[in-house]
Amino acid sequence: xxxxxxxxxxxxxILVPGTGTGSRNPLAxxxxxxxxxxxxxxxxxxxxxxxxxxxxxxxxxxxxxxxLREFQHHPQTFFRADEHNTPVNEAEFDQETREGRNALRxxxxxxxxxxxxxxxGDHLGRDVLSRAVGGAxxxxxxxxxxxxxxxxxxxxxxxxxxxxGGITDEIMMRIVDIWLGLPFLLLAILASVTIGASERTVxxxxxxxxxxxxxxxxxxDVLVIKTLDYVAAARIAGASDxxxxxxxxxxxxxxxxxxxxxxxxxxxxxxxxxLSFLSVGIPDPIPTWGKSVSEGxxxxxxxxxxxxxxxxxxxxxxxxxxxFGDWLRDRLDxxxxxxN
Amino acid sequence: MRVFFIRRFLFSIITVIxxxxxxxxxxxxxxxxxxxxxxxxxxxxxxxQTAVLKAKLGLDKPPPIQFVLWLGRVARGxxxxxxxxxxxxxxxxxxxxxxxxxxxxxxxxxxxxxGIPLGILSAVKRGSSWDYMGRGVxxxxxxxxxxxxxxxxxxxxxxxxxWLPAATRGDGWFDxxxxxxxxxxxxxxxxxxxxxxxxxxxxxxxxxxxxxLARAKGxxxxxxxxKHAFRNAxxxxxxxxxxxxxxxxxxxxxxxxxxxxxxxxxxxxQAINNNDFPILQAITLFFVLAYVVMNFxxxxxxxxxxxxxxLG
Numbered sequence: 281x282x283x284x285x286x287x288x289x290x291x292x293x294i295l296v297p298g299t300g301t302g303s304r305n306p307l308a309x310x311x312x313x314x315x316x317x318x319x320x321x322x323x324x325x326x327x328x329x330x331x332x333x334x335x336x337x338x339x340x341x342x343x344x345x346x347x348l349r350e351f352q353h354h355p356q357t358f359f360r361a362d363e364h365n366t367p368v369n370e371a372e373f374d375q376e377t378r379e380g381r382n383a384l385r386x387x388x389x390x391x392x393x394x395x396x397x398x399x400x401g402d403h404l405g406r407d408v409l410s411r412a413v414g415g416a417x418x419x420x421x422x423x424x425x426x427x428x429x430x431x432x433x434x435x436x437x438x439x440x441x442x443x444x445g446g447i448t449d450e451i452m453m454r455i456v457d458i459w460l461g462l463p464f465l466l467l468a469i470l471a472s473v474t475i476g477a478s479e480r481t482v483x484x485x486x487x488x489x490x491x492x493x494x495x496x497x498x499x500x501d502v503l504v505i506k507t508l509d510y511v512a513a514a515r516i517a518g519a520s521d522x523x524x525x526x527x528x529x530x531x532x533x534x535x536x537x538x539x540x541x542x543x544x545x546x547x548x549x550x551x552x553x554x555l556s557f558l559s560v561g562i563p564d565p566i567p568t569w570g571k572s573v574s575e576g577x578x579x580x581x582x583x584x585x586x587x588x589x590x591x592x593x594x595x596x597x598x599x600x601x602x603x604f605g606d607w608l609r610d611r612l613d614x615x616x617x618x619x620n
Numbered sequence: 621m622r623v624f625f626i627r628r629f630l631f632s633i634i635t636v637i638x639x640x641x642x643x644x645x646x647x648x649x650x651x652x653x654x655x656x657x658x659x660x661x662x663x664x665x666x667x668x669q670t671a672v673l674k675a676k677l678g679l680d681k682p683p684p685i686q687f688v689l690w691l692g693r694v695a696r697g698x699x700x701x702x703x704x705x706x707x708x709x710x711x712x713x714x715x716x717x718x719x720x721x722x723x724x725x726x727x728x729x730x731x732x733x734x735g736i737p738l739g740i741l742s743a744v745k746r747g748s749s750w751d752y753m754g755r756g757v758x759x760x761x762x763x764x765x766x767x768x769x770x771x772x773x774x775x776x777x778x779x780x781x782x783w784l785p786a787a788t789r790g791d792g793w794f795d796x797x798x799x800x801x802x803x804x805x806x807x808x809x810x811x812x813x814x815x816x817x818x819x820x821x822x823x824x825x826x827x828x829x830x831x832x833l834a835r836a837k838g839x840x841x842x843x844x845x846x847k848h849a850f851r852n853a854x855x856x857x858x859x860x861x862x863x864x865x866x867x868x869x870x871x872x873x874x875x876x877x878x879x880x881x882x883x884x885x886x887x888x889x890q891a892i893n894n895n896d897f898p899i900l901q902a903i904t905l906f907f908v909l910a911y912v913v914m915n916f917x918x919x920x921x922x923x924x925x926x927x928x929x930x931l932g
Binding site for chain 1: 631635762763766866870874897901911
């Protein structure tokens, strides 16, 4: 790694594309790649998307299926199943008598295979891993839609404000200022209580949280782009305002939009989890990570896994998204380093 | 300076009016606010009583007039009565403020004492293990859901090790054993924020022309860092500090709820569970006002410290 220390301070590791570490040691090469590209966060995010999209097919059990016999089931390892978790041989039961039939039913109820309860079962005997898989789907859906709507609104407002300037700009930016000066969580709780908690409410609230950062940053871009020659050329050629904004200015803001979007998703997922945790978010029976953490609170002394795993999933997801966002920012638009 | 001050002040007032309008609109977003008080056709609710209640709450007037009347009452400190036991909301609010304030103050001190030095250290020793640790803390603090961190703390320190009490405020202001876990959980996010802000401000200053000049003149490294860079780099975290403090107020909704801390945030959640809308409304209003006031203070502070803002 190149070292320059003429100023007396320790410079950060300088990573020039293509140079590698200069070392032939495969471990060092691997470490270099891990630091240079967001490989681990990429894997986590990819996994999350796959799991979210195919949740019903991938989850080991139905995430809504309750089984009070398996109430607070301990996590079982894949290779050593619980003693009663064995395939049922119907011939062993005397199905002529009532006792025999009951015993068979009980045995069938206790057999759940090797993949279920790897992370334990919750207070209603639902599989924690399946709940988490379902929660991934919910998080992905809610945060994704909210982000899409927020991006659309934010970018549209930014382009209009930046392009027209003057009083339009002033009013829009003041609205943004007011919005930034409000405590979001409290207003979201209030809104959720009055409007009624539902998946749609949460999406709307998250979209209301998502649009703000776009306006400020993208507007800054627009102010620069609109003075460029090609925009003037488009205007001389007779392009309408709408066309200029959409065809000529909008593409120039893409990198900023991508960077902010990637840095915002994590925050949206956290906000959704917080609302669901406070039971003003997504209502039952839809599984969410925040709600699962909240449900496990009453059982901390006996079964830690109910709360722990869904919270860990949130942490891992948001951490990966932030890592990825940071990397994307450094790649596409180092100017944005100041935000956040 | 005066023009700047007046402009910010007027803007704050506009924000307050806008925010109260939002809160008011939400309180009227349901088809009929009376539903919050008495379900139609519910047990023992006669039309006469509904009419009396309507008149009492001023719901027989058109919404804009209701808004003005409500604003007038709020300005006089009359926040209405709770639904559950018809106590004045203002008094409940006042009972709850000290606990929230204590938690916020402790967390604020903790975050400042650790966040700012860590930020400076990681900027000055960029690329060192200090820097990695600092950035690790920042990433961790921004990604971790506070409510989950609180639960993990309870699991480890209360359930497994049994070192710390899991809940309540204990004996008040100086019961640090009770305050420790809520304080740390609340401070983590702010600490990460401080660290990031300080670090990036410090890096920017260290890269500036005047610091390079000082170095070129032969000023010692300690002197450059503390006398030249540090003072300028402090502007950013200082101005952010008021916002972070108010962030605690909102963060306390989650933390107080988990640790059964008898503050405003817990009152808000209890109000949700009891369907006690006036309390929730008052607390939201309180937080909104705190936000606006702190924003205003921040702007003024910023202008006082940094001439580029007030003159630019």
